[in-house]
Amino acid sequence: MTAIVLDDVHKRFGQARALRGISARIAAGRLTGLVGPDGAGKTTLIRLMAGLLTPDQGQLRVAGLDPVQDSEVLAESVGYMPQRFGLYEDLTVQENLHLYAELRGVAKADYRATLDRLLAFTRLEPFTDRLAGRLSGGMKQKLGLACALITSPKVLLLDEPGVGVDPVSRQDLWRMVQALTGEGMAVVWATAYLEEAEQCEEVLLMNEGRLHFSGRPEALTERLRHRCFRLASAGDKRALLAQVLARPDVRDATIQGECVRVVLAEGTTGAGAALASLGEVSAAPPRFEDAFIDLLGGGPGGHSPLADRMPAVxxxxxxxxxxxxxxxxxxxxxxxxxxxxxxxxxxxxxxxxxxxxxxxxxxxxxxxxxxxxxxxxxxxxxxxxxxxxxxxxLGYMAQKFSLYGLLSVRQNLSFYAGVYGLRGREKRARIREMIEGFQLEPLLDSAPDQLSLGFKQRLALACALMHRPPILFLDEPTSGVDPITRREFWTHINGLVSKGVxxxxxxxxxxxxxxxxxxxxxxxxxxxxxxxxxxxxxxxxxxxxxxxxxxxxxxxxxxx
Structure with a gap:
């Protein structure tokens, strides 16, 4: 049974084309991953499904309803959990659930049974009197999920629910979601985490507003059979990674413990021999993340021009x-x-x-x-x-950005340079270095709140590195960003470490x-x-x- 129908859906915001003709079918009783990098259009598509935006072109049907014309009825059939879920941090777990039950029109006669069911389902019964603001990240997500389920919806839309959540709590979220699909609910899980996508029954893979793949994750992964390898060497694994990524026959590479994991370009002949000169080669099973990076044209490379300018420590x-x-x-x-x-x-x-x-x-x-x-x-x-x-x-990049929302990107860079004691020509040179190293030029007059998550992270790291610190503290520096942006970050980090940072x-x-x-x-x-x-x-x-x-x-x- 089809729960959601997307037919040639387009959406613009000014000159920006967020969605470019998305057509797909999402089944009831299945977990569907909505996968893509920052700016792919995932959140826009989910908000259209929830009836919060209107398409410029094309049609949607969600649980048999038109999200625009049937918006009032849709609210009873769709549960929506946005990236920043609207929990009231000064209310307890119990009070948040009561409030959402009131807002969603749950009959008072059903309150007790509904709330007891949700508290048992999310395992939050021992914490009903705890303020939402004092919950861990994983428990906040569970409470958000409970609030989204308050009306027993037919369709559940989750926008990156795993961001900032540890593996044990993510395992609990997966358990709950799989129980829901077992009851016939259609669940859409938007994510930039490819390990999450690999656990979905179906995936819609998006990039720059277009749908690049629709189907089972293993169907995409299978395309990389015989192209994935582990490379072991007695030398410096970070230097080996940079060397591997510089090769034209390499599509992607990452560090995996003491080895380097390599994905070769399609059509590469004599794959094992091509890498054997660098170390001991063994075959590795392909992952969904490998297929994702390959489909988007490969990773960003292993050279950091930012680290080139860093003096040795x-x-x-x-x-x-x-x-x-x-x-x-x-x-x-x-x-x-x-x-x-x-x-x-x-x-x-x-x-x-x-x-x-x-x-x-x-x-x-x-x-x-x-x-x-x-x-x-x-x-x-x-x-x-x-x-x-x-x-x-030391340079410190906080878990929650220490950027100033009332200042532009340019002004944030200038402010942090001053805080670290930089003045005059040296200050101007360091700011220019960060602008070029993190490709911030087109965004200098924007406020941080207007930036995508990936560019917010770039700006926060640029501010932390402004004074060329010998020690760098990074508190969840890539939380929520896509695999390509994470690779860019680690290219810079590896380059800095090679200089003794x-x-x-x-x-x-x-x-x-x-x-x-x-x-x-x-x-x-x-x-x-x-x-x-x-x-x-x-x-x-x-x-x-x-x-x-x-x-x-x-x-x-x-x-x-």
Whole structure:
């Protein structure tokens, strides 16, 4: 049974063509992924399905209704969860559900049964009296999902529900969504995360407002059979990645633990021999992400002109260290006896579920939050006595952008250059360097809020790098951005590390953890594992992915 019909749908915003003739069928009782990079048109299409926008051309039918003409009736048949779901953070979980039940016209006689069902379904019963603003990222998404399901819709539209959510919480979201499709509901899950797309029964792959593929994910993945390889070498894996990406016969490449994962261009002959001169070659199964990058023309390359301009960092000794670092908020211990060191030119990953204490630890190491006990040192400076001095030696990209919405892109760059003590000719040169390195020229007079998520992230990283810091702290730097933009970021990060820059990074994106030299896994404020990505994967069993390792180690700790 067809739940949604799209027939030659077009949508413009001024001169920008957001959708260019989208035609597709979305089945009831199935999970359909709406996949594409930043600016592909995913959110525009979902808002059309929800009746919040009107198409300029073409027709839609959702649950048998016209979203424009039948907008009032449609609200009962469609649940919609936007990217920034409208939870009221000063209301409790229970109060949010009551409010949405009132807004959606749920009969008072049905309140108790409806809310009890949704609380049980989302496993939020123990948290009904907690303020929404105090929920973890994963629990906020579950509450948002419960609010979207308040009328038992026939169609559920989810716009990037996995953004900022850790793998364990994402697993819970998948469990809930698969239960809904089993009951006959049509679920559309918009995402730029390709691991999520791979779990969908059908995918619509979009780019620049056009539909490039419609079908089962494995049908697209199969096109790359015999083109994917692992390349192992005893040398520097980041240098090997840059070397591989410079080859004309390579479509894409990423770091995977101590190996480099390579996707060769279509029609490449003697594939294994072509790479054998660089190291030991073995075949790898293709992934949906490989097919996605290949379909869009390949990855962005492995050379960072930004890193070319960065002088080599020569400081010796541990760049970042913490010993018995603890932070309490009343009776709650957010970070509990955390100890580790980060060596010069190393990428250290700080991983953990939402609420594990990663951002609290980060803020203490940046001098933004005073520890309750313990010691933190950055660039040899004890943060208890020299936090201001340490801040000038590090670049910090916050999880929620520290950009100023009332200033233009140009003014944000100028402001941050001044904050870091740059003046005159040097200041102008650094700003120009960032504009060119992150392709910001066309956007200089725009406000940050007008930028796509990918360009917001570029601007935030540019501001953090303005003073050429020897230490870089990145708190979920690519949350929500598409795979191509993530590759651009890691090209810059790898290039900076090759110059001796030390990086501490948090991420919920397990493919990014593969780029790290070591990973510290946190749970309930404590470091429960500290090792290389390959060693952590080995603890979860032969052939385990980084995501499987994360879930295995967290669940073992939770149930141990």
């Amino acid at each position: 020569t400081t010796r000794g541990d760049r970042v260290s913490c010993r018995h670092l603890t932070r309490r908020f009343g009776d709650f211990v957010a970070a509990d006896d955390v100890s580790f060191t980060v060596r010069p030119g190393e990428i250290m990953g700080l991983l953990g579920p939402n609420g594990a204490g990663k951002s609290t630890t980060f803020k203490m190491l940046c001098g933004l939050l005073k520890p309750s006990s313990g010691e933190a040192r950055v660039a040899g400076v004890d943060l208890r006595h020299g936090a201001s001095d340490a801040k000038l030696r 030390t990086v501490l990074v948090t991420t919920h994106f397990m493919d990014e953890a593969e780029y790290c030299d070591r990973v510290a896994l946190m749970y309930r404020g404590r470091v429960i594992a500290l090792d290389t990505p390959d060693a952590l994967k080995a603890r979860a069993g032969q052939g385990a992915s980084m995501e499987q390792a994360f879930i295995h180690l967290i669940e073992a700790q939770a149930h141990g």
